[in-house]
Amino acid sequence: MPPRLLPIPQVMRALARAIRDHELPAIEKIAESRHRHAFHILIGTLLSARTQDATTHAASERLFRVAATPAKMALLTTRQVETLIYPVSFYRNKARHVRATCRVLIERFGGSVPETMEDLLTLPGVGRKTANLVLILAFASRDNICVDTHVHRISNRLGWVTTRTPEQTEQALYLVADRRWWADINLYLVTWGQNVCRPIRPRCSACVISRWCPRVGVT
Template sequence: MGVSGSVEKVVEALRRIYPEASLELVFHNPFQLLMAVILSAQCTDERVNQATRLLFSRCAGPQDILALPPEKLEEILRPTGFFRNKAKAIRGCCRELVERYGGRVPQSLEELVRLPGVGRKTAAMVLGNAFGIQEGIAVDTHVQRVAQRLGLTSAKTPEKIETDLMRLLPKDDWTWFSNALILHGRRVCKARKPSCGACALSPWCPYPEKE
């Protein structure tokens, strides 16, 4: 079976297991998701959710975050790690949102990646999950690892992996596929010890260290 045949089977199996795959970050609007994804670098979603619950109870939008004393913002973000850098990125991003976009989150990849602290992964995640706009495939550490093990790409960088995946999948599936691989990477195809024996994708997975 060629790559395209395997891809179809992998997609079918993923759809059975994660039909409505969504992010595990809690958000109620695009602004909240943008903040949460920026904070999720090197941090679990659970910790991000704890921090954002407090943050969003005090701040409804970027103006409110800018009005917080910087040390208060750092204190709220402390549990997410690298909190000084994250506070700086969050403030920079909020400032741009206010100055350039009237406090709203822009709806194109091109505009989003110009915001401080926002790269392609964050932009694609926000567009897909908050606006339903499919402009890219968010490649985080889980998507990268699972896609490589499944043989869907031999590329090493997120940008090239994204390009490979975008060629393999119809646009309508981009956000769902990224979300599904993230869930699969967390629950089954873990970094150190993948549970290949319990993996529904195993028949089509060429990972050589598969048990």
């Protein structure tokens, strides 16, 4: 079945211009400031789940200042990692995942971050969201869509997809969006979701893509 004709190119072009006025999301900042260092992007993304961007960025930088490689990070105790990354949410679980991931990177991947979805998903605490973002930001993949809570919410509000979970949204977006937009969807919709199309009280009157938005589910 051919993909439905949705105004995705118009929305993406408008967002490409509009997001220049807003701060980059935390992981994009880490990717830029750390020269697309795959290990730092991976760890930053692990820390970012359900955590404010400013908190994620500060915690990542504190951790990298003490241990910037899997070998050095694996030498830290779980307690030390917890202290460095606090107050990210679920910092105890995340500290365990960080240390376990470092050990797997060393033991199975020679201390490097693997470059395939299949291998990334074997790392403790890494799901499709993290793996897709690592592939896009660290390995310049144009074949992945990273769907977090913002991408999931806004894709549904825009009527691009009708889905219940981020995993469903990712698969549905592959069908409706042209490949040329895949890698940019996360940056554009996350920036828009943090600043304009917020979970509660989206700022529809100040939204540059409102003409293409049916506002599905917005009350």
